[in-house]
Amino acid sequence: MTVTDRLAEIADIGRDAERGGYSRHLLDATDASLRDWFRRSASALGLAVEEDGDANLWAWWGAPGDGAVATGSHLDSVPGGGAYDGPLGIAAAFEAVAQLQAEGFTPPRPVAVCAFAEEEGSRFGLPCLGTRLLTGAVEPAAALVRADAAGLTLEDAWRASGRDVAAVGPDPDRVARLAAFIELHVEQGRDLEDRGIPVSTASAIIPHGRWRLEITGEGNHAGTTTMDQRADPVVAAARAVLAVQEAARARPPARGTIGKVQVVPGGTNVIASRVVAWLDLRADHDEDVRALFDAVLAGARAGVEAEGCTLVVHEESFTSRVDFDAALTARVAAALRPEFGAVPSIPTGAGHDAGILSSVVPTAMLFVRNPTGVSHAPGEGARDADCEAGARALAATLRELAGAA
Structure with missing residues (x-):
């Protein structure tokens, strides 16, 4: 398969006939379908899937344990959002694992592909909800009382989905397993298009x-x-x-x-x-x-x-402003150099789960070129060739980070 093939599998899930693009929100029917796709994709690669108490999904290559390298993004969208913001990072992660497996690579360190809950905050008004709960950046009680546009609280939606409200909150043992987190994301701007290059690392997220x-x-x-x-x-x-x-x-x-x-x-x-x-x-x-x-x-x-x-x-x-881990970013850039040469490190004005996780684990990001620079709208895009380049860049990164015992 390719990244494009993987994205095509979810291309009809959550289409918004009124706004155009996609409307995919936490704990609705669309979210359930996307989670099923995540599980199927992981299973096809032999990855074991678990959901933590905050509704974040983890697909493990190797037994979960210390020194793990995690990658991934989110599956939700803004109302009428594009096809790439979030899902590209997950599809590219699965494709990167598939490429490494095809090479016969077996990582000495555990590798996890993640899908974090409610990154956009479009339903309950708190961006990066899943990672904020996971890391303790928000109190469970403060999150559970938040209501959607219909007046349904997060706690009510949580119970209706069959999830355990008592499990919501920080998971320090899980976080302590992680040695690094890498998030691949479509660029939300046209810096890379103007530079004429397909991928880059990220330097910072502005507040x-x-x-x-x-x-x-x-x-x-x-x-x-x-x-x-x-x-x-x-x-x-x-x-x-x-x-x-x-x-x-x-x-x-x-x-x-x-x-x-x-x-x-x-x-x-x-x-x-x-x-x-x-x-x-x-x-x-x-x-x-x-x-x-x-x-x-x-x-x-x-x-x-x-x-x-x-x-x-x-x-x-x-x-707050996030400056990504300089040493980790340098290792990522070095892993990309054989194919892509010296890539730039650029800031972004968009928030990401990587920014929340950066407070507890070394974190870096990869950006894939967006030819129009449009994001959070149906016109968001990425060339197929650049999506595949992103997967190769992520595979090189995982080979570097997970390849040392």
Whole structure:
């Protein structure tokens, strides 16, 4: 098989007819189908699969034990996401194992292919949920009360799926087995396309914060309420969106986005009573994100108050800057050199499970070229030849890292 063949096996799972692309979320029917595919793929390679207490999947080549080298990514998506963000890293991992097995390579160290739960945070609002729970970066009680758009809590969904709520939380013994983690991912940008090369390593993940903005006004009749008598939270939210744009543009290369908005009650002829908007901010360093947030908040408050509304802000998550393990990244780059030459090490503005795991285990990443640079959208892509190059790069990396007893 090839990486392309493996991705084709799941190409019809989770297609989103309304948004385009894919909508694949934790503990729904799509997630169950993707997990079945993971198990079948592992079984075909003779790998033993287990699920930990946090719904992360582990496919073991060799008996689980100390000094293990893990690789993988995630199977969930943003609403209407692309085909490669997450699944490419898992398909390439299985293909890398298949290539090494075909060579007759038997790793002295255990190797694990992983599929981590809810990396995007699209259902329960917490990115990298599975790795945060695994490493203790979030308390189980704080995660289990989170609710999806339908009001179902993570605890309710967990129980409905037949999983043990009591098992949710840190697994230090499992983490202690790991000597290294490598995540292969489609590049979310076009740096490699501009350089004309298929793969690279990653240097860092810039910090990332998410906030929920609740703007309250006065619901009223759209036809009988004159413009000077309104406290319209939709207008206030529009001013907040512009405040985000202004603050981020004033601080390049910072990025600010409001990409999700809920209007209550949502009638055509009704002035809304409340708007909930989700804010995403990123910049080079933690202090830059905090300063950006302060600027956004000041602008948003001014706009909200000008409309006679009120604003309440909740921080949903904050992921600090991650600089990947320099020594491990150098070993990965050296393993790639015979085929790919000297590859660059580039930063990314996207969050990854590798970033969460970096606090407890040496971690590195590989990027595969994205010809358009589009990600988190149906236009996300990667050339078939580059996907196969990524699998070869990952095989070389696993041969290097798992090949020494």
